[in-house]
Amino acid sequence: MSGTPLQFRDPEQARAMSATLNRLVAQLDRPVAVMHVCGSHEQAIAKFGLRSTFPKALDVIMGPGCPVCVTDVPEVDEGVLLARQGLRIATYGDMLRVPGTVQSLADAQADGAKIDIIYGPKQAVEIARNTTEEVVLFASGFETTAVATAAVILDDPPPNFSVLSTHKYIPPVMEIVAEMPGSRIEGFLAAGHAAVITGSAVFEPFVERNRVPVVIAGFEPLDILAGLVELVELILAKTPKVVNAFPRCVTREGNLAAQEQLWRVFRPIGGRWRGIAHVPNGNLRLRDEFAHVDARKRFTIDLPSLWDFAPPALARQCICGDIMAGIRNPRDCRLFDRECVPENPIGACMVSNEGTCKIWHLYGGVPDLEASA
Amino acid sequence: MCLGVPGRVIDVREFIATVDFWGVRKDVSLAIVDEPVAPGDYILNHVGFAIRRIPPESVQETLALYELLLAMGDDGDLMTTDVRAEIEGTA
Numbered sequence: 088m089s090g091t092p093l094q095f096r097d098p099e100q101a102r103a104m105s106a107t108l109n110r111l112v113a114q115l116d117r118p119v120a121v122m123h124v125c126g127s128h129e130q131a132i133a134k135f136g137l138r139s140t141f142p143k144a145l146d147v148i149m150g151p152g153c154p155v156c157v158t159d160v161p162e163v164d165e166g167v168l169l170a171r172q173g174l175r176i177a178t179y180g181d182m183l184r185v186p187g188t189v190q191s192l193a194d195a196q197a198d199g200a201k202i203d204i205i206y207g208p209k210q211a212v213e214i215a216r217n218t219t220e221e222v223v224l225f226a227s228g229f230e231t232t233a234v235a236t237a238a239v240i241l242d243d244p245p246p247n248f249s250v251l252s253t254h255k256y257i258p259p260v261m262e263i264v265a266e267m268p269g270s271r272i273e274g275f276l277a278a279g280h281a282a283v284i285t286g287s288a289v290f291e292p293f294v295e296r297n298r299v300p301v302v303i304a305g306f307e308p309l310d311i312l313a314g315l316v317e318l319v320e321l322i323l324a325k326t327p328k329v330v331n332a333f334p335r336c337v338t339r340e341g342n343l344a345a346q347e348q349l350w351r352v353f354r355p356i357g358g359r360w361r362g363i364a365h366v367p368n369g370n371l372r373l374r375d376e377f378a379h380v381d382a383r384k385r386f387t388i389d390l391p392s393l394w395d396f397a398p399p400a401l402a403r404q405c406i407c408g409d410i411m412a413g414i415r416n417p418r419d420c421r422l423f424d425r426e427c428v429p430e431n432p433i434g435a436c437m438v439s440n441e442g443t444c445k446i447w448h449l450y451g452g453v454p455d456l457e458a459s460a
Numbered sequence: 461m462c463l464g465v466p467g468r469v470i471d472v473r474e475f476i477a478t479v480d481f482w483g484v485r486k487d488v489s490l491a492i493v494d495e496p497v498a499p500g501d502y503i504l505n506h507v508g509f510a511i512r513r514i515p516p517e518s519v520q521e522t523l524a525l526y527e528l529l530l531a532m533g534d535d536g537d538l539m540t541t542d543v544r545a546e547i548e549g550t551a
Contacts, residue, residue, distance in 0.1 A: 127463040130539045180545075206549040207508030209489060228507075231464075235509045238491040280464045283504065283512050306463055307525045335518040336504075342511060345492040440538045449538060 097309065104312040105140045111319040112142040119145055120271040121318055122264065122413050124152035124257055125278035126441020127306050133450035135308040146271070147315065148413040149446075151260050152278065154228045155181050155439035156411060157360040162253040163187035165388050166225045169251065170200035172386065175218070177203040177211035178225035181439040184432060186402060189393055192225070208239040215248035223382045224250045229257050231281045233371050234345045237352035240373070240380050251382040254371035256355050257281065258293055263364050264412055265297045272299070272413060274318040279305040279333040284349075286341025287331040298327045305333040352377055361435055362408020401426055405434035410443050417447045424448060463539075464504040464511055465546045466522050469497055477510065479503060481547040482530060505546065 112119065123129065129149040132138060141147060151157050164187045170176045176192060183193045183204065196202040201220075205211050208224055215222035226236045233254035240250060261275055277290060282303045290301040300321035304314025314332045321330065331337050351374075358370035373381040382388075404422055409415040417423045417436070427433040429445055436442035467479040472490070477497060479488045486508075490497055493510040497503060502519045503510035514522055529540045 127539070127542070130542070134537065134539050206545070209508050210549075231506055231511065234492055234511070235489075235507045238489065238509060242491065280504070280506070280511070283464070335515075335521060336512070342492065342494045344494040345511065348492060440542055446538060449536070 101140075101309055101312060104309065104316060108140075108145070108312060108316050108319065109142045111316065111323060112145045115144070115319065115323055117144065119273055119319065119322060120148055120413070121145070121274040121276060121315070121322075122148045122150040122272045123276035123278070123304075124150045124261065125276075125281070126153045126439065126446070127280075128152065128276065128278060128304070128311060129441070129443060129446050131306050131308060131311060133446050137308055137311060140312075141315075145315070145319070147276075148272070148416075149411075149443045150264055150272075150275075150413055151360060151363055151411040152257075153411070153436065153439050153441035153443070154232070154255055155179075155185055156407065156435040156442045157255055157260075157363065158182070158185060158227050158253045158435070159359045159361045160186070160188050161359075161390055162251075163191065164189075164390055164393050165251055165383070166192055166223075167195045167200075168388050168390065168393060169223050169382060169386060170195040170202060171198075173201075174221045174223050174386070175201040175203060175214065176223050176225050177205045177214055179206075179227060180204045181441075182225060182227050184438050185435045186433070187393070208236050212239050212242075212244045212248055215245045219247065221247050221249070221386075223386075224248070225253065226250050227253045229255055229281060230349060230371070231284050233353060234284055234349045237348045240352050240377055241348060244380065246379075249380050249382040249385050250373065252353070252370075252372055254353065255360065255366075256369055256371055258285075258289055259355070259368040260360060260363065260366050261290075261293055261301075262297065263366050263369075265293075265299050267364075267412055267414075269414065273322050274299060275301045276311070276314050276318060277301050277303045279303055279310070279336050282331075282333070282337040282341065284342050284345050286339050286346075287329050287337055288339045289341070290329045294327050294329050300327045301329045303329070303331045303333050303337050305336060360411075362405075363412055401433050407434040407436040407444070410436055417444045420444070463542060463546070464506040465526065465543055466502050466504050466514055466519070467547075469499050469501045469503060471499055472497060477503070479505065479510075481505070482526075484547050486547075486549060507546075508549070
């Protein structure tokens with residue numbers, strides 16, 4: 088698949104946009120790095136060979152945009168422990184093989200635990216309705232997915248249904264990455280479909296505090312190019328602000344009804360993102376009113392009982408965290424495409440279709456421009 | 461994934477819509493969409509929930525990327541696989 092030719096709906100426009108991007112970066116006259124925080128953006132960039140059209144001085148880095156990848160080790164452990172207690176765990180397919188301290192959910196399943204792969208939270212509720220067993224939704228994902236979890240919690244689920252929330256909230260982690268020592272990131276490209284829910288306004292306080300521009304972009308190659316043009320223009324003009332380059336989908340306010348449900352059910356708390364850092368307000372947990380649906384409140388989860396085992400030695404060499412922070416890329420990892428491949432992932436970034444390592448494994452990461460031209 | 465998938469609404473029963481995604485019909489919750497949705501409308505689906513009603517003037521533009529991805533029809537491709545999984549509910 089790595090040999091896919093460039094396919095644009097409007098090659099003429101793509102060429103013009105690419106020329107503009109090159110001209111703007113030349114005008115800047117220095118290397119510049121920007122970050123996007125969305126696995127689908129990285130997929131599109133890699134799939135359509137966009138990096139081969141970027142100016143050499145422009146580094147477009149994938150940040151912590153893969154929810155499965157940033158689900159922390161102890162969070163996986165919580166799911167594994169509940170599964171080992173005999174509870175049924177319902178979760179998304181790409182969560183299955185994400186390593187915990189000792190086991191992944193797939194390992195627990197191989198040991199006899201009951202794990203159901205679901206496509207959406209409603210399916211987990213359906214499973215609960217059709218059994219007397221306790222069913223726990225291992226709920227991963229960013230705010231877009233958390234809204235769906237909130238909706239099923241508000242829709243009177245059966246008493247044997249509960250939620251282990253590992254949901255994460257994107258805006259706070261952007262602050263962390265922007266403030267990291269040695270961070271070269273001068274602008275962010277935000278994911279269009281997440282902003283459908285939150286609206287572009289969610290990034291305004293971030294821009295105010297960090298003086299770094301944010302551009303919301305769609306997923307077509309042309310959308311991404313247009314977003315980057317906008318972003319480099321803002322960097323050139325030294326005018327940090329939020330620009331919505333995806334107005335056919337995103338409004339300033341976003342979906343207020345969805346936001347109301349999200350914040351009625353969840354509250355942001357600080358917590359670790361795998362490999363990155365403690366992120367203040369980066370985790371979404373159930374509010375106290377929903378303790379009856381909160382697996383952490385309903386069941387005993389004795390994490391230290393798992394930690395009697397030593398973690399696998401290879402995992403300590405994984406640099407997934409640095410990759411998601413934009414400090415290093417998969418090629419800098421000793422394990423990438425050697426010990427660590429999608430069939431046998433060592434780190435979370437090789438598990439999910441949205442992980443930088445898996446995307447680079449499949450599409451080849453930074454293409455050789457001259458060779459593919 | 462953060463890519464929602466558009467589909468055409470066939471039928472609406474209170475808070476559930478039957479939606480057609482390139483021939484695959486699925487029930488989609490309308491619990492979080494912020495506008496009234498009627499048969500013939502297009503919505504953007506994420507994990508079984510409509511997160512947006514797509515304005516009629518944006519429908520063709522929105523469909524284009526997905527048509528391209530589905531037409532490529534490569535089973536090993538991540539984007540195509542993710543879109544198919546979202547359509548078929550096999551994520």
